[in-house]
Amino acid sequence: xxxxxxxxxxxxxxxxxxxxxxxxxxxxxxxxxxxxxxxxxxxxxxxxxxxxxxxxxxxxxxxxxxxxxxxxxxxxxxxxxxxxxxxxxxxxxxxxxxxxxxxxxxxxxxxxxxxxxxxxxxxxxxxxxxxxxxxxxxxxxxxxxxxxxxxxxxxxxxxxxxxxxxxxxxxxxxxxxxxxxxxxxxxxxxxxxxxxxxxxxxxxxxxxxxxxxxxxxxxxxxxxxxxxxxxxxxxxxxxxxxxxxxxxxxxxxxxxxxxxxxxxxxxxxxxxxxxxxxxxxxxxxxxxxxxxxxxxxxxxxxxxxxxxxxxxxxxxxxxxxxxxxxxxxxxxxxxxxxxxxxxxxxxxxxxxxxxxxxxxxxxxxxxxxxxxxxxxxxxxxxxxxxxxxxxxxxxxxxxxxxxxxxxxxxxxxxxxxxxxxxxxxxxxxxxxxxxxxxxxxxxxxxxxxxxxxxxxxxxxxxxxxxxxxxxxxxxxxxxxxxxxxxxxxxxxxxxxxxxxxxxxxxxxxxxxxxxxxxxxxxxxxxxxxxxxx
Amino acid sequence: xxxxxxxxxxxxxxxxxxxxxxxxxxxxxxxxxxxxxxxxxxxxxxxxxxxxxxxxxxxxxxxxxxxxxxxxxxxxxxxxxxxxxxxxxxxxxxxxxxxxxxxxxxxxxxxxxxxxxxxxxxxxxxxxxxxxxxxxxxxxxxxxxxxxxxxxxxxxxxxxxxxxxxxxxxxxxxxxxxxxxxxxxxxxxxxxxxxxxxxxxxxxxxx
Numbered sequence: 001x002x003x004x005x006x007x008x009x010x011x012x013x014x015x016x017x018x019x020x021x022x023x024x025x026x027x028x029x030x031x032x033x034x035x036x037x038x039x040x041x042x043x044x045x046x047x048x049x050x051x052x053x054x055x056x057x058x059x060x061x062x063x064x065x066x067x068x069x070x071x072x073x074x075x076x077x078x079x080x081x082x083x084x085x086x087x088x089x090x091x092x093x094x095x096x097x098x099x100x101x102x103x104x105x106x107x108x109x110x111x112x113x114x115x116x117x118x119x120x121x122x123x124x125x126x127x128x129x130x131x132x133x134x135x136x137x138x139x140x141x142x143x144x145x146x147x148x149x150x151x152x153x154x155x156x157x158x159x160x161x162x163x164x165x166x167x168x169x170x171x172x173x174x175x176x177x178x179x180x181x182x183x184x185x186x187x188x189x190x191x192x193x194x195x196x197x198x199x200x201x202x203x204x205x206x207x208x209x210x211x212x213x214x215x216x217x218x219x220x221x222x223x224x225x226x227x228x229x230x231x232x233x234x235x236x237x238x239x240x241x242x243x244x245x246x247x248x249x250x251x252x253x254x255x256x257x258x259x260x261x262x263x264x265x266x267x268x269x270x271x272x273x274x275x276x277x278x279x280x281x282x283x284x285x286x287x288x289x290x291x292x293x294x295x296x297x298x299x300x301x302x303x304x305x306x307x308x309x310x311x312x313x314x315x316x317x318x319x320x321x322x323x324x325x326x327x328x329x330x331x332x333x334x335x336x337x338x339x340x341x342x343x344x345x346x347x348x349x350x351x352x353x354x355x356x357x358x359x360x361x362x363x364x365x366x367x368x369x370x371x372x373x374x375x376x377x378x379x380x381x382x383x384x385x386x387x388x389x390x391x392x393x394x395x396x397x398x399x400x401x402x403x404x405x406x407x408x409x410x411x412x413x414x415x416x417x418x419x420x421x422x423x424x425x426x427x428x429x430x431x432x433x434x435x436x437x438x439x440x441x442x443x444x445x446x447x448x449x450x451x452x453x454x455x456x457x458x459x460x461x462x463x464x465x466x467x468x469x470x471x472x473x474x475x476x477x478x479x480x481x482x483x484x485x486x487x488x489x490x491x492x493x494x495x496x497x498x499x500x501x502x503x504x505x506x507x508x509x510x511x512x513x514x515x516x517x518x519x520x521x522x523x524x525x526x527x528x529x530x531x532x533x
Numbered sequence: 534x535x536x537x538x539x540x541x542x543x544x545x546x547x548x549x550x551x552x553x554x555x556x557x558x559x560x561x562x563x564x565x566x567x568x569x570x571x572x573x574x575x576x577x578x579x580x581x582x583x584x585x586x587x588x589x590x591x592x593x594x595x596x597x598x599x600x601x602x603x604x605x606x607x608x609x610x611x612x613x614x615x616x617x618x619x620x621x622x623x624x625x626x627x628x629x630x631x632x633x634x635x636x637x638x639x640x641x642x643x644x645x646x647x648x649x650x651x652x653x654x655x656x657x658x659x660x661x662x663x664x665x666x667x668x669x670x671x672x673x674x675x676x677x678x679x680x681x682x683x684x685x686x687x688x689x690x691x692x693x694x695x696x697x698x699x700x701x702x703x704x705x706x707x708x709x710x711x712x713x714x715x716x717x718x719x720x721x722x723x724x725x726x727x728x729x730x731x732x733x734x735x736x737x738x739x740x
Contacts, residue, residue, distance in 0.1 A: 006723070013546040014722050021550040021587055022557065029583025030576060283578060289673045474574040480567045493687050496567045496574060500688050507695025514699040518706040521622075528627035 033281030114399030264359030316342035352393030412438035
């Protein structure tokens, strides 16, 4: 009896209880928090309060689009003040630059980029996306509220279109085409409402001269996409519009594009809906401190149509034997060379680059000289030690664009012109004249000598959030592999990626010595036993 | 042959539970360190963190037990017969020499074991626990003291892990150095050690 109870005790303390310890450890260890499910009612479903078709003033015969604005403002008074203070109107904004560079007024109006270099001076083409009527040149009246284009954002009929190359004017009876007819102002103005994604997309999808050229994560496909392209905007998902995240009050639209913005304010964030601990899981939620949601939840961008990764102006302007401009295509049927713009590299399903980013950015300004190559068009600020900084997915757009070799400054180029012979590059393909005219319009000095310099623009990725099954996995970053997403991100110890060679080598040495010691000792014992027998 | 009671029920439970937890910690730890893939990184992290909690709970229960029962005295190092013990493993063992020390329930560790195990108990285990907890909960510069990514904690934790593995290698081998190859393992399982009956004094054993 005693023996049996002893054996039972042994069985219990040596096997059952330790197994229970391990079972409980594994059982509780592998428990994963259930993410907080967010219920959200999209703004579009809230319904319209006002039927604009009943207003007499919108039944008048509108001769000019400005007359529509006047009609809008006759009821919606003071809205013009809000709009005329906005960056959508001014194309600049007073902002504090980081690095103690002080207060400046910057925006699309006076910044240089590495796509078409600058909007300033190319008004006919670029200012089609200004929320006004006819910013043809410097004579445009920014103080006339009737110059505001209400319809481009508030048209809910999808029929209101602005003509190309007309500085934001819709077609008139003189220049109407089948693609750009004269808008039916009564129909459009009687069917206005909150902006739909088509309204925002007409400009924000096509920046840089084509669909998805600039952003990489904002494009036409998102008008009607699946959940795997964008969980928020998917037609079979939440079907959210831009302003469901880019919350707007008094025409102040939240959200920043750091190609033009500098400050960590007025941003549109995931936390608006999802809180700062959305996984309901300690280990995952702790990542929030140092990793932006976007980093794991947007594993790739340009999921449908390709985006431009590289734009080389230095080879632009070639003509064939007959003196005609050339167009070449890559295997994705995208133009890889066009005479008026140069050489392009497109890519789709792009893995982002990653950078520390704290929500502030510096910019190349007209007066800055080029000190480092590649020149950073904009610089996202941040590093590991900085408390505001997180790891952020980035699209880096690389380019080669002209600069003044004497003053060492990037130049404005007049690319757009109304007709041949004016000197605009797209018409005459002469870079020297185009730079001269661009610099003249921008009222900047130009030595007359130019060359091309490598530049980089940094675009944080925020859209095309993937369904949860497609997010990054731990091993995508926590790996020693050169292919690891964060293989090149410096400044901190990342488990699974980093290790101290000295520690690992000496550690393995200690283990090897122990094993060898054990082997030698046991061999000696075996021989000793034989001798002793 | 006679049977001597060496290990109590709790000690045997402690030993084998700790063994299992340490094996789990080591496997998952080196996976997290990037040496191999076994559980998958996420599961490795979750299991490592959970095993750490089990290890700490077991540690506290054991400390309580050691002091309540007075068994902590087994870990107090002594120089008495230390040289003889070392000399036994280095020479005597090859000549069938008798063990210089004898095990009893109140004196279950030889002088060499006392030093090694005390080293584990007060050096490796607390260091691993503290650096591990720091790394789990205190590794971002947002904390009041910026430990610059706790580089030092990580280095220490990794080094500790290598030492534990080296310890396990030698420890497992040493189980074979009892009267018979299986004597020590059996004692750890049943609690009893079988010894040939010899007229030996136990008076001069270390306390």
